[in-house]
Amino acid sequence: MTQVLAAGTVPAYPIHLTAPPRPDRPSRWLWLVKWLLIVPHLVLLVFLWAAFAVLSVVALVSILATGRYPRAIFDFNVGVMRWSWRVSYYSYGALATDRYPPFTLADVPDYPARLDVDYPERLSRGQALVKWWLLALPHYLILGAASYAAVRLADRVGEADLVWQTGLVGMLTLIAGFALLFTGHYPQGLYDLLIGISRWVMRVTGYAALMTDTYPPFRLDQGGQVEPQDTSYPPVAAQPAPPAATWTAGPVTAVVAGAFAVVLGLGLTTTGGVLVAAPEDGYVTSPTLTVDSPGYAVATEAALLEGTAVDEALGLVRVRAEATDGDEVFVGIADARDALAYLAGVRHTVLRGALPGNDLQRPGAQPATLPQQTAIWLASSSGPGRQAVEVEARPGSWVVVVMPTDGSAGVRADVDVASTLPWLRPAAGGLLTVGVLLLLGGAAAVALGVRSASDGQPR
Template sequence: MTTYTPPPEPGRTASRRNRPVPLVIGILLALMGLPLLLGGLGLGWAVATQRDDDGFFSTPTEQLSTQTVALSSEVVNLGKAGPNDWWADHHPATVRLSARSEGARAVFIGIAPSADVARYLGSASYDEISDLRSDPFEYSLTRRGIGGDLSTPPTDRRFWTAQASGPGTQALTWDVKPGTYTAVVMNLDGSPGVDVDLSAGGRLGWLTPLAWSRGLLGGALILGSALLVVYGARPPGPRVPGQASPGQPPEGARPDTPVTLVGAQDPQLNRGLWLVKWFLAIPHFVVLARLWLVFAVLTVVVFFAILVTGRYPRGLFDLNVGILRWTWRVQFYATAATGTDRYPPFTLDHTDYPADLDITYPERLSRGLVLVKSWLLALPHLIVVGVLVGTWQFGDAHGIQFAVGGLIGALTLAAGLLLLFTGRYPASLFDLLVGLNRWVYRVTAYIALMTGTYPPFRLDQGPAEPHGVAATPSTPDAPSTTGFESPVEERHPRREVKA
C-alpha cells in the first residue's frame, strides 16, 4: 500500500522547512554588534573632536584656594609594582596638571609617593581636596598636618616623581605607573596662602585603536547578522492567490492603506476595572519591553537588508507585525482605549480578540527612500505623533505633579472617569481614540520601514478601517471577530490507494 497526501488547498501554501537557527544566531549577533558599533562610533567622535592639540582630554579651568601651605589630592592607589605589571612600561595613560597663580607668586606642581608627601607636609598645615564635582563646580577641603611652616621649599626635595615650577602658567605631565601617589599644588617658596587656577587632563593612547576595533567588530557582527537573518527569514515560494474567507471583504474592498487597525468596544464595561488594568497588564509590559528591544534591533538589520536587496525579509516582517499587534491589544485593553475588559492573549498571532492589527507585506521597497523616510519624510507626522503620545506634565514643580501620555492618554483618562461616574463610555469618544491610535500605528509602520506608502493626513475614526473589515465586540455568548482570523483548518484523512 502507498500513502497518498492531498495537495494543499487553494489559498494555502505547502509547508517548508524553517531555518530558525540562523535567524536566532543573527538576532544574537545583532544584539552584540549594535552596542559595539555605537560604542566605537562614540569613542571615535570623542577622539576626533574632544581632545586638544596635544591629544589630552581636559577639564575646565577652575579656581582653588587655601590659607595653608598646599593643596593636595586624595591618595591615588595605582596598584603595586611587580613582574606582571606589563602596563608600567607601556605608558597607557598620561596625566597633565596645569596651574597658574592668581598673584605675582610663582607656583609649584608636584606628584610624588604619598608617604613622602605626608612626611614633608605633615610638619605644617595643608588642605586635601575631596568630593570634587564639575557641574556645578564644587569641592571639599579637609585640613591635614600639625600646623606651622615648612622647613624647606618643595624644589629642595628629591622625592618628586614629576614636578613643574615657575611664574605664570605651569604644566606637569606624568606617565602613570604603579604605586600610591599624591598630587600637590603650592607656592614655589612654600609660603601659606595658595590661590591658583587649576585644570587637569588625561591622554589615553589606546583609545584610537579601541574605537577602531569596536567599530569594525560591531560592523562585522551587524553584517553577519544581516546575512544570517536574511537567509533564515527568506519567504517561501510564490503564494497561490486565495479566495476571500467567509466574513472577509473581497480584494477591492480592502482598506486603502497597508496598515489595518480595528477595535470593537464591549457593550458592557466594568466601571472601576480600568483603574487597575495597568497593574493587571504588568506581565504584558514586561514581555513587550523585551519584544520592543528585538523590534528595534531587527529594524536596524532590516535597514541594511532593504538598502542592499530592496526587500523586507518576510520572516522578520511577520515578527515585527506580531509585536505591533500585541502592543495594540494591550493598549486597547489598558492604556490607550480601555475598550474591552477581556484580558489580552500572550501571542503574536491573530486571535478572536476585539482588537487586531495587520499590515500588508510590501513586495518591493525603495532603496533610496530608506535613508530618509524614517526622519526627514516622516517629520510632519512625527510632530503630530508627539502631540498624540508625548508626555504631558501638570502641577507645581514643588507640589503635586501628574503626567499623561499626550492627547490619547488625556482622552483615555477622560473616558475612564466618565465610565466610573456615569457608567457610560460615549461611542464618539471611543471612535476618536481608535482613530488617533490608527494614525500613530500608520506612522509607526512607515518609520519602521514596514511600508512604502506614505501615511495619509486623515483621521479615520471608528472601530473599522474605511472600506475595511468591521470588528464585532466580545459578548458572553460569542467571541469577538476582527476579520483577520484564519478559517478553521479542515483535516483531511490520509487516503490510501493501491499502487
C-alpha cells in the first residue's frame, strides 16, 4: 500500500519522521560538493553510532530487568537517529535542503527535517530478546531486496560499481541531483518516495533498537509532514512520561568516549583470549597443507631469518610431515646453499607460497644419495607416520625438504609448521589487562555520562 501524506493528519506510529511537503528549492550545484561539507558530521556520527550500539545493549539489560527503557539513554539514541536524519535530508539521503544541519542531538523545531519517538512506558521483556534479530527480519529482507534490485537494474546498464556503493536511495538521490543540475527543479514524486523510504528505515531502526513494541507497518508512507492516523494501532491512554534528559556536550563526550573504550576493550580482550588459547602443546601451529610432487622431493623456497632477536621472536620452530599413503617419509631442515646443492640435478618441486599454481617444477633425475644418509641437515626425521623436526630459530637462510625415505618418485604428504613464539603469552596478558581496564573505565564513563544527563532533567 502506498499513500501520500496530507498536512494536518494525526500521527499513529510512535516513530515520527517529518519533513516539509516540498523540498526547499535546493541549489543546482551545491549537491556536487555536499560530500565534502558533511565530513564533520560523518566523523561525529561514527562515534555517536558506536555509543548508540553500546547504550542499546545497556537498554536491553534494563528492559529485561525492569521492563523499562532508561529515559536518558532513550533520549540519547533518539538524538543520534535525529542527527542522522537531518544529515541524510541535507545530503545524499534526499538532497532536499541547503540549510546546513545543526550539531546537536536535540530537536530543532525550525529545521525542515525532524524526528521524534514516543517514550514507551513499558516494554515487553520477551520481545526485547527477539525483535531486533528475528521479528525485524522481514523488514531487513524487504529493504535489502530493494537495494539489491537497484544494483541489478543498474548492472544491466553498466553502472553496477556506482550503484553497488550507493544502493536504492543513493541511485534515486543521484537522479534528483541531475534533475536539479539540468532543470533547477526537484521532482515532487521522487521527493515523496525518498521521504517514504527514509521513514520506513527509521521505523525499523527504532523498532530494532528496542524503542517500541509496536511492529513497523509494511507500508511506504510517502511525502512530508506526519504519518496518517492508522486504526490498526489500538489507542493507548496517555500516561505521564519521565522528564527528558539534558544531553549537553559534557555528558555526550563522556558517553561517546566510554563507548569507544568499551568497544576497544572488547576487541583487546577477545584478541588476548584468542592468543592465550592459540598454542597447542606449546606451539602455535599453521593449518595443515598437503604438498605433492611427481618428482623425488618437495622443497620450500629459502626462508631468510635476519636480526639478533630471531630466537626471541620465533623460539623453537617445528615442522611435521606425514605421507598421505602411510609410507615412510623424510623431513629435514638445512641451510639453503646445502639444500640447493643436494637437490641440484634432482627432479623436485619448489613451493612458492600457499596458493596453488605457483610451484616451480625442477627437472632432473633420482638423487644419488638417500636424504637420511646425507649430513647437511640441521635437523631431520624419517620413518612411518607423522615425523617432526624441531630447531631453535637462528639467523640464516633455511629450506625444508620432504622426500620418500627410499628415494622413489612421487611425493604426497600433509605438512604443518609451528613456532613457540615466546612473546605470545606476555602479549596476550598485556592485551587482556589493558582490555579489562578499558572495559571498566569505559563502563564507568558511560555510567557517569548517563547519570549526568539524567541529573540535568528538569524537575
